[in-house]
Amino acid sequence: MSDVVSLTCELIAQHSVTPDDAGCQQLIAQRLHAAGFAIEHLRFGEVDNLWAIHGSGGPVLALLGHTDVVPPGPREAWASDPFAPEVRDGVLYGRGAADMKGSVAAFVIALERFVAAKPEHPGTVALLLTSDEEGDAIDGVRKVANVFRERGQRIDWCITGEPSSKERLGDLLRVGRRGTLSATLTVRGVQGHVAYPEKARNPIHQAVPALAELAAKRWDDGYETFPPTSLQISNIHAGTGANNVIPGELQVLFNLRYNPHWRAEQLEAECEAILHAHGLDYAIHWHRGGEPFHTPEGPLRSAARDVLAQFSGATPEESTGGGTSDARFIAPLGAQCIEIGPVNASIHKVDEHVRVADLERLPDLYLALVERLLV
Known part of the structure; x- marks a missing residue:
């Protein structure tokens, strides 16, 4: 040997x-x-x-x-x-x-x-x-x-x-x-009965347009031998398990793999601007995995x-x-x-x-x- x-x-x-x-x-x-x-x-x-x-x-x-x-x-x-x-x-x-x-x-x-x-x-x-x-x-x-x-x-x-x-x-x-940037997004709503949506605030309904915009966004066209920057939503969780309860909170995990066009803080600002534009009540935790x-x-x-x-x-x-x-x-x-x-x-x-x-x-x-x- x-x-x-x-x-x-x-x-x-x-x-x-x-x-x-x-x-x-x-x-x-x-x-x-x-x-x-x-x-x-x-x-x-x-x-x-x-x-x-x-x-x-x-x-x-x-x-x-x-x-x-x-x-x-x-x-x-x-x-x-x-x-x-x-x-x-x-x-x-x-x-x-x-x-x-x-x-x-x-x-x-x-x-x-x-x-x-x-x-x-x-x-x-x-x-x-x-x-x-x-x-x-x-x-x-x-x-x-x-x-x-x-x-x-x-x-x-x-x-x-x-x-x-x-x-x-x-x-x-x-x-x-590529760099890697991960996010844990919490969207806050108001829990309630599905029959009385006017008395609740559904965080899923509020978040979906913002998430769709994040997922569809064309961040760049690549950089030299690097592919374009991409965002992938990897997990969504909300609700009590019952089909007649509007959840009070939604949690979303997503990750960006990005090329040298970007630094992590720039991507964070871009994402948060979209969330703000949709009027979400949210908190977000970022993890910078590496540039x-x-x-x-x-x-x-x-x-x-x-x-x-x-x-x-x-x-x-x-x-x-x-x-x-x-x-x-x-x-x-x-x-x-x-x-x-x-x-x-x-x-x-x-x-x-x-x-x-x-x-x-x-x-x-x-x-x-x-x-x-x-x-």
């Missing part, structure tokens, strides 16, 4: 369901410390974060990942225990195999090889890990980024190991991500494009699609960020897996990127 497959299996065997790291970072820290890295553990609340660094000065290249995984779901639905890694027909199965313990293991192997071959390399190479990417993302990289900002920690380039590939390793290079980021043409994108073309046999698609990643917290520090990882077809699913052949090539891919940027 190769080094990267062996380490991936060790990590999968740890029951690190978010936000529990379950010892993954300690295992990695021991290896990187032995390789000459300076190790810093940053624990906030129930979340473990690891910052391992080698070298000094600039440029600073950080590899970014997470050791937490989503819950496996019903164990009986899996062909094998999700926390007992198993190779079948050239495929490694287990929770986190693709998202993203395979990439984390490949990062470690690549870094060990790099500093062993070039102990006096230019600049700084680092690994940043959290156990709060799949959860609330409050005490993970978001909090670490605040610490870095306070201490003036520089990061020039960041490579996130999220599973970005579509069909074959390296066929997609993610060069940005959009976009990496322009430069040394990082150029190096990544060349390396991925070498590994996949074709120029990669360059995309800003998908959800969010922890790179959204690193980009505001002034870092250029990209995402490169294994095929994402099975992530968060039953029988999550990664092809062993892809996993065994991943350290070489990351090593080639580090060498292109720091040598």
